[in-house]
Amino acid sequence: MADLRTSICGVELRSPVIAAGGTFGYGLEFGGIADVGSIGAIVTKGLSREPMAGNPAPRVTETASGMLNAVGLQNVGVRAFVREKLPALRHVGTPVIANVFGFRVEDYAEVLRVLEGAGGLAMYELNVSCPNTRHGGLEFGADARQLSRAVSAARAAVDRRPLLVKLSPNVTDIREMARAAVESGADGLSLINTLRGLAVDARARRPVLGAGSGGLSGPAIKPVALHMVHQVTQATSVPVIGMGGIATAEDVVEFLLCGATCVQVGTASFWDPARVANLPGELGSYLDAQGTASAAELRGTLLSPG
Numbered sequence: 001m002a003d004l005r006t007s008i009c010g011v012e013l014r015s016p017v018i019a020a021g022g023t024f025g026y027g028l029e030f031g032g033i034a035d036v037g038s039i040g041a042i043v044t045k046g047l048s049r050e051p052m053a054g055n056p057a058p059r060v061t062e063t064a065s066g067m068l069n070a071v072g073l074q075n076v077g078v079r080a081f082v083r084e085k086l087p088a089l090r091h092v093g094t095p096v097i098a099n100v101f102g103f104r105v106e107d108y109a110e111v112l113r114v115l116e117g118a119g120g121l122a123m124y125e126l127n128v129s130c131p132n133t134r135h136g137g138l139e140f141g142a143d144a145r146q147l148s149r150a151v152s153a154a155r156a157a158v159d160r161r162p163l164l165v166k167l168s169p170n171v172t173d174i175r176e177m178a179r180a181a182v183e184s185g186a187d188g189l190s191l192i193n194t195l196r197g198l199a200v201d202a203r204a205r206r207p208v209l210g211a212g213s214g215g216l217s218g219p220a221i222k223p224v225a226l227h228m229v230h231q232v233t234q235a236t237s238v239p240v241i242g243m244g245g246i247a248t249a250e251d252v253v254e255f256l257l258c259g260a261t262c263v264q265v266g267t268a269s270f271w272d273p274a275r276v277a278n279l280p281g282e283l284g285s286y287l288d289a290q291g292t293a294s295a296a297e298l299r300g301t302l303l304s305p306g
């Protein structure tokens with residue numbers, strides 16, 4: 001079978017397929033449903049300094065070829081994660097990437113300092129699609145200067161594990177944000193997070209989601225994600241994890257061709273909880289059928305049009 005082994009930022013993964021942040025719980029909830037051991041890595045729910053209760057229901061709604069969510073970053077807080085979730089996660093045998101967020105620059109640094117003291121993690125992933133409460137609620141990832149400040153603070157707080165920065169697509173030019181993140185110390189980049197959207201209940205004349213607007217994900221956003229991954233891999237030299245609408249082996253191959261080293265699968269887990277665990281096997285069969293010896297050799301080999 002084709003070789004799926006992938007190395008990213010010095011971490012060895014058995015496949016390039018990773019469960020996406022916020023869509024796979026803490027990695028433990030899927031144990032009885034899917035073969036979690038076959039997944040390349042698991043990204044945890046976003047972790048904050050203090051526990052967060054999240055947004056009022058409804059939190060998710062289906063859209064054409066996608067899903068809009070406003071979960072509101074519900075989580076147990078970083079200290080409870082280290083105490084209550086991480087010990088069990090260590091036994092899963094799959095590398096764990098801790099997804100981290102904050103509303104002030106210091107929040108990111110504080111969460112990372114707590115994680116630096118814990119064993120059993122492979123990497124950090126910084127979610128910068130969060131409102132910066134000191135800057136009128138504008139996303140950190142929407143402003144290159146604020147993004148640099150958050151990444152620099154995170155960089156200063158960690159030296160034990162690689163630091164990924166997960167970029168927001170809600171920007172004019174994602175390459176500018178990618179360069180700012182790398183210059184401030186990112187070892188790798190993840191993209192894309194969800195696109196801002198609004199679902200309207202015409203009869204009730206209200207937004208569908210309890211929080212109002214939300215984040216769009218799923219197959220509807222795949223072309224946007226592929227374009228941005230292609231742009232960013234051409235503009236920077238750090239490894240990139242691509243995501244947005246991936247559900248099949250062919251989707252994975254499309255992202256690898258556009259330059260991604262690994263991929264993440266999010267929304268697909270909502271309609272098929274075993275999707276991410278089954279994908280590595282399906283990718284192996286797909287590559288075998290194509291006569292491709294390894295997933296790694298596809299990286300960045302997209303041809304010119306015509």
Ligand SMILES: Cc1cc2nc3c(=O)[nH]c(=O)nc-3n(C[C@H](O)[C@H](O)[C@H](O)COP(=O)(O)O)c2cc1C
Binds near residue numbers: 020046071192244265
């Ligand atoms: C319900 C839900 C919760 C999410 N929570 C997070 C999160 O906590 N941190 C994060 O960085 N991204 C979060 N995301 C974004 C996903 O990780 C991913 O970037 C995005 O959904 C695009 O991939 P997909 O189309 O495969 O879902 C969330 C997405 C969904 C659908």
